[in-house]
Amino acid sequence: MKKRLIAVLLILGVIVGSTAIAKGIMKNPKLKTAAASGGGNVEDSRVGDYSHFRGLPLSKDNIKLKFENKDINLTLPIYYEENRYYLPITEIISKLGGKQILKDNSLTLELGNITQIIDLKENDYLNNDHVYHLKKKSLITGDVVYLSMFDFHKLFNLTVDWDTKARTLAFYYDRDNPARQARPATGKPALIRFEDVSAMNYALPESMEKLRIVSDYLYAKNIPFHVAWVPRYIDPRPSSRADIDISKQYSMENADFVYTLDYMLDRDGLIGLHGYTHQYGNTVSIEGLEFHAPFENGVNIPDTEKYAQDRINLAKDAAQNLDIPYAFFEAPHYGIFSSQLMVAEKNFDIIYEDYPGSPNQIVVRRNGNKTTKFIPTPLNYVDGKKDVNRMINKVKNLSPNVLASFFLAPNLEFDSISLSKDKDGYPTYTYSTSVLHQLLKVFQENGYRFVKITELN
Structure with missing residues (x-):
């Protein structure tokens, strides 16, 4: 009889205890409802x-x-x-x-x-x-x-x-979600490229935010774009001694820049390698040449194929380390000797510049199973805000048989973008009539359709 009584009491204790635990779980929603174990749920x-x-x-x-x-x-x-x-x-x-x-x-x-x-x-x-x-x-x-x-x-x-x-x-x-315009089904092909984009010359958070705003503007208009990226920035002058390699050096500013690259890719941008440092020796990135060329300081740069391959490898490694896909190569200032250009051909499917001796033409080069396409920029570049009218006239008078391809520094847009915040801290902006706004309007009026460099036949 005692044994039966003890057994009953034990069962009741388990029931009461289980009920109390269950009530405790119901009262405390912060407790997890199941535990992970190996492949469990x-x-x-x-x-x-x-x-x-x-x-x-x-x-x-x-x-x-x-x-x-x-x-x-x-x-x-x-x-x-x-x-x-x-x-x-x-x-x-x-x-x-x-x-x-x-x-x-x-x-x-x-x-x-x-x-x-x-x-x-x-x-x-x-x-x-x-x-x-x-x-x-x-x-x-x-x-x-x-x-x-x-x-x-x-x-x-x-x-x-x-x-x-x-x-x-x-x-x-996000409170700014404008409807994306339909992309024209037909039209003469046009290309836009943003030149000389590096972590140092767009180091301020305001600059990177404006890069993203420009990307949003193009995305809303369904216009793909290209970014000529310089992976490493060097300024050897004693007053600076800057050396920024975002594939190796961490900082919050560098993280902001990588986020901006990811953002531009997500906004229908294509990124290309614009050399590795866009400089050599005592010259400053963006200003200097990187490969051997028969002008300016290019004559002092090594002319060997090994040098060219080493620089290209460094650029490709930086992109791969950062998981940044690249679609093209462009030599800094288009300065590269023929033997080194052949090295670039072996490494890239698209080179975004004229093929020597064939200006303003799309040239396809085949070497065994390897094919490389050279894409020119016949409209050249927008040389500052005062150059807009000249570029507009070039677009209007461009032969229909010539590719409408041009490039500009994206910071030409920055004076037209005003940043602010509302009472809740939400980042807002105004983006008034700019260089890009004016040019895109003219391209549209003249029957052009912006495409990706990878879409050209």
Whole structure:
């Protein structure tokens, strides 16, 4: 009889204890509802205890976050790799009242009225019947998920305000989503290229924000564009001694620049390698030549094929280390001797300049199974704001058999862009009539259709 009584009491104790635990879970929504174990599943609506988190094998930085002008006080660290930030999405989503469900190879994230389901195996997600690939793979340890900052911005349609002085990233739901214009089905092909883009000559946060605004403007008009990028900036003068290689050196400013490159790619931009440093010896990047050429200081630059291949390798390595896809090559100031140009041919499918002796013509060169296409810029470049009328006349009088290809420094647009913030801190701007606005209007009026360099026959 005693044994039966003890057994009954034990059963009742288990039932009561289980009920109490269940009530405790219901009262504390911060407790996780399931645990990750190997290939198991985690359903996590609001995870609050991260004492089990063992960290990631990446470098950390003390970056502050805001969302809709409110601080997000994180327990988990922010990491960086290749000048890209990785954010603890699990904790961020939780603190913003969202939900995360991690199940097998699927990650569901809910924030506000947006739900995204990421296929972790394919590294992509479906949005409005279109498949998008994440820029970087998600990093998952236990039930904690990290995503790159760029992917967080893209998944939830966010605007990011960079404050490098305060070391703060402020996120806002994007309030500027103009309808994208339809791209003309036909028209004479035209190309636009932004020249001499490097981390140093666009180092200020305001400059990078304006680069993104120009990219947004072109994206809304459905105009693809090209960016001639210089991976490493060198100024050997004693007054400067600058040497910025964003593929090797971390800083918040460099991270802002890499984010801007990712942003321009996402806005239908194509990036090309404009040399490695755009200089040699005691010359300054952007100003100097890099390859052997029969003018200016080019005669003092080594003329060997090995030198050319070494410089090209350095440029390609920088792009690959940063996971920046490149579509073309352009020699700085078009200065490169024929033997070194042949080296470039072996490395690139498209060289964005005239082929020697064939000005203003698209030239296709074949060497065995390798084909290289030379794409000219017959309209040349916009030499400052005062040069707009000359360029307009050139467009109007261009022969229909000549490619309408031109280039300009994107900072020509900057005086036409005024930055401000509203009462909630949301970044706003005005973008009045600019060099680009005027030129694109003339191209459109004369029956041109902007295309990517990779679309030319």
